[in-house]
Amino acid sequence: MKNNILVICAQHGNEKLGPLFKEYVKKHYPALFCLLDFMTGNPKALKMGVRFTDTDLNRSYGKASPKSYEERRASVITSYIRRTSPTLVLDMHTTTTTQPNILIVADTSDEVVTRYLRASHITHVLQVEPMNDLTTVSPHFVAYEVPNDALNETLYEQICRDILRFQKGQKGTPSKEVFRMSGKIMKKEVSEDVANTFVNFSYHPLGFYPILTGENSYRYSSSVPYFGFKANEKEIITL
Numbered sequence: 642m643k644n645n646i647l648v649i650c651a652q653h654g655n656e657k658l659g660p661l662f663k664e665y666v667k668k669h670y671p672a673l674f675c676l677l678d679f680m681t682g683n684p685k686a687l688k689m690g691v692r693f694t695d696t697d698l699n700r701s702y703g704k705a706s707p708k709s710y711e712e713r714r715a716s717v718i719t720s721y722i723r724r725t726s727p728t729l730v731l732d733m734h735t736t737t738t739t740q741p742n743i744l745i746v747a748d749t750s751d752e753v754v755t756r757y758l759r760a761s762h763i764t765h766v767l768q769v770e771p772m773n774d775l776t777t778v779s780p781h782f783v784a785y786e787v788p789n790d791a792l793n794e795t796l797y798e799q800i801c802r803d804i805l806r807f808q809k810g811q812k813g814t815p816s817k818e819v820f821r822m823s824g825k826i827m828k829k830e831v832s833e834d835v836a837n838t839f840v841n842f843s844y845h846p847l848g849f850y851p852i853l854t855g856e857n858s859y860r861y862s863s864s865v866p867y868f869g870f871k872a873n874e875k876e877i878i879t880l
């Protein structure tokens with residue numbers, strides 16, 4: 642099988658996991674280029690070192706009449722996925738939040754997704770509802786979301802091993818903590834002082850697990866009315 646995992650690098654132009662992982666593969670696992678098809682999500686934003694230029698690419702999929710640069714880019718990526726129908730799409734993200742390394746999925750019942758989760762070393766899984774992001778157009782989808790300070794060669798090596806185990810149908814860490822995203826934590830409902838007590842993926846007395854709170858793109862943007870997301874419960878599963 643050739644090029645049957647599509648790896649989207651720089652869906653957000655300022656996030657380094659994708660480009661650095663690609664460099665690592667080039668240097669240490671060149672044979673993986675037969676299996677992995679790398680695509681730069683947002684080349685313009687990557688060049689400028691910004692998250693996006695017009696609209697967030699990861700909110701720009703599935704638009705009927707694409708207008709912004711990112712909406713047009715999303716439609717190019719969508720056509721590419723439809724044409725090449727990869728076994729799996731891997732989407733590489735980093736975050737400014739303090740949190741564990743996580744995998745993000747949309748459909749935990751999808752057989753390919755389950756196989757990837759089983760193969761991966763990562764224990765925390767976030768299940769999201771599609772919101773004009775890449776999951777909207779690719780059913781077999783897994784994203785890595787890691788804090789900037791987790792970017793190092795040990796992580797890239799572990800991701801290579803996740804991929805190799807996935808190919809061979811082997812197990813990595815089959816026990817997972819699954820958090821199902823249940824909504825946003827709205828700024829009008831929670832004070833800044835309370836938001837400062839959130840620990841991502843740890844239960845908060847308000848009755849939920851905060852997720853991606855402290856993300857600069859949410860916290861400091863006055864146009865974003867929420868601090869981050871939340872999950873009402875955590876489920877421990879063994880795959």
Ligand SMILES: [Zn+2]
Binds near residue numbers: 653656735
């Ligand atoms: Zn991102």
